[in-house]
Amino acid sequence: MIPGTDPLQGLLDAARAEPGRTLVALDYDGTLAPIVADPEQARPSPGVLDTLDRLAARIGTLAIVTGRPAATVVRLAGLARLHAANLQVRGGYGVERWDAGTGRVTAPPPPPGLAQARERLGGLLAAAQRDWPGVTLEDKGRALAVHTRRAQRPGAAYDALRPLVQALAADLGLRFEPGRLVLEVRAGGVDKGDALRELVAETGARAVVYAGDDLGDSPAFTAVAQLRARPGHVGLRVGVASSEAHLPADLVDVLVDSPAGVLELLDRLATALSAAPER
Ligand SMILES: [Mg+2]
Secondary structure (H helix, E strand, O other), X not given: OOOOOOHHHHHHHHHHHOHHHEEEEEOOEOOOEOOOOOHHHOOOOOOHHHHHHHHHOOOOEEEEEOOOOHHXXXXXXXXXXXXXXXXXXXXXXXXXEEEOOOOEEEOOOOOOOHHXXXXXXXXXXXHHHHHOOOOEEEEOOOEEEEEOXXXXXXXXXXXXXXXXXXXXXXXXXXXXXXXXXXXXXXXXXXXXXXXXXXXXXXXXXXXXXXXXXXHHHHHHHHHHHHHOOOOOOEEEEEEEOOOOOOOOHHHOOEEEOOHHHHHXXXXXHHHHOOOOOOO
């Protein structure tokens, strides 16, 4: 990035100059789809798919990088309906991969320790129902998520369960990932920053956008900052503000207030690129 330029304008200019080497990577929950009480109902607003289609037709690679299983996000968002062959979903924080071109998910076997965590978290939650009714466990396949959003007192339940889930993760050699009213346990070794670096290496992208709303997106924001320190590379970090996760101000370049703000920004990028030849 040229010092002194507005990061958004810098990205638009770079993407226009080399649309084929532009990568747009997006978190799903809270970024493309509003956070809702039941994670099975997290869907993007109407218009998101059209914009993603329009954008994908103009850039090198479009990716969704999520903690959820790739297949879940493909199903919830209806991504199979898109025309883009250059769309990928990196699930499980990047371990899994779904390609629109093949319609298949590839993934290594689940990490050891996770089966034990599943059993012990089940026991922990059964006991927790007495004090914190409404707390739920989401099995993401490669990660387990304790949600307190539907508890009677979500914040208090979160604070009470946090040390227990963290200790359980440490005990089993798994990674603990606190998020927006969700406490997650998963295998270590891969995060959204690794996923983003892999996408960049694979696609040769020089203009990179990443949008996310939660602390689990921090490694990806950091990866963008590292990438744009390289000559000839431009990066834009888009944060979605929420009352539940306070993204440090220096972690993002642009802060929008909801998934609607992300959509507006993607729409702006697609429009700016509409003069570029279609892929
Ligand atoms: Mg999110």
